[in-house]
Amino acid sequence: MSDPGSGTPFLTIEHATKTYDTGSGPLTAIEDLNLSIDRGEFVCVLGPSGSGKSTLLWAISGLHPLTSGTITLNGRPVTSPPREMGMVFQDANLLPWRNLWENMLFPFEIRRQRSEPHHERIRELLRLTGLAGFEKKMPLELSGGMRQRASIVRCLGFDPEVILMDEPFGALDAFTRDEMNLLIQNIWLGSGKTVIFVTHNITEAVFLADRVVVLSPRPGRIAHIFEIDLPRPRTIDQTLEPPFIEQVQRIKATIERGQPARTGAMA
């Protein structure tokens, strides 16, 4: 690992282009996208559907390689899933044939790593997410919100430095989503972890992020980056107050025009 604070960015994306071969010819999902992310930052990637935000995240994760361009984490190019990254998927993606606890140990099994030293932390995370006591339950016996919380615990269980989240709360109702956003903020605050969070929900992005990266429609490029300097810890009530709403409206205008509004806060 490169020494922190040396000036080299933690995670960089340079000239990222991804083209898919489809039945009707090649399709460019993202094109010449450049972004750098600092250690400990919470970045939300926001864009309309088809703007390539999931493509970008999957490229960062090392699961889907870029067509061209490079992604560097800690000074090393990302070509396969790095050990210090954890991913939370759109669907909770729990293995239905394992109970909750066995699902939490799945990453360790794959990595052929002893899980015992982490049991304490996993139990603590389960308690924090209201899942204590459900360890023996099968995923299908849990509610959608519980499953998604479990998938977050599974990801945090092995203590990744970077957490990638691909529209994790897209399938949840508004109340559960608020609850999850608070939970994510609380877990992230003071953890020093870097989070890249893909969403198409502007309120969610403004609530969570230090920076909101807005992508333009396909091919995805960065339309604008917004710094969100609202004080933390943020509350759900705050989302109804003028500073928050103004921020949301600025971003909304940018998405509609595909470029920043004149008065948009500069990155």
Add this chain to the structure above:
Amino acid sequence: MSQRDGNLAETIPTFDDDVNAGRGVGLSGMTGLSAGTIHGWRDAIVIVLVAVVIIGGLQIWLTVSDTPAYVMPKPSEIGAALVDNFPLFWPHILSTLQVLVIGYAIGTSIGLVLAATITQVPFIEKVITPYILLLVTTPMLALVPLLGAKLGYDSIAPRIIVVALASGPMVMINAATGFRRTDLGKIALARSYGASTIQIFTKIRFPMALPMIIVGLMIGAIFGLLTAVGAEMVGSSEGLGNRLVYYSSRVQMDNFFAIIVILAVIGITDYVIFYWIGKKWASWQS
């Protein structure tokens, strides 16, 4: 833009839980006896009562109508034959079970390995499938006299071969359906932790296919039993199938039906074994 989204959806995995093909073709769906769990004493008593009513009714009916034993023996006569002649039946039970177990073990092992490998290579799957269908649809019993002439009428090898040929493809077809259920989301999850191809197989593909594999094993066992009995009827000097032909040719219908009862017990035991295996290993599906 919306049509383009449709195109992209083929290359970017989406994570609906419903992508698994063949949902609802679980163990219970295949057997149609999903409600077969016995809840408590009341259910058990009712089941026993029904049996008593059927057997007792049959006994009374056959007595009243004065039906001769060579048409249909009374349950009491069948029961007596079963008890009295059990020592005579025993070697034949062992013979049939031996053929069934060996043939089934060979057939299902080959079927499972083939299913696991060919589903990874769609081209091979395409090439092999017609031949497997041929095996499933052709009555393997036709081979018995032929194999008997080659390997000897007293050899158990012909029977083992046909049992393997009958049960193997059943397991293979069902297991292949299971292995084809690829949930890209779960595979991506495993890969995000750096899973190897073997780990993806053992930790994702195999458990996911397990309910269908168990269905295949169950159907394979039942087909294997039917084929073993049939093979003994057409070309063997021993085994329960041979006894059926023997007793019916001598009009010893009490012994004939006693053999039928033994076969029914073996068949139901097959079912119960796989029912419990399915309950233990595949219950996550329902």
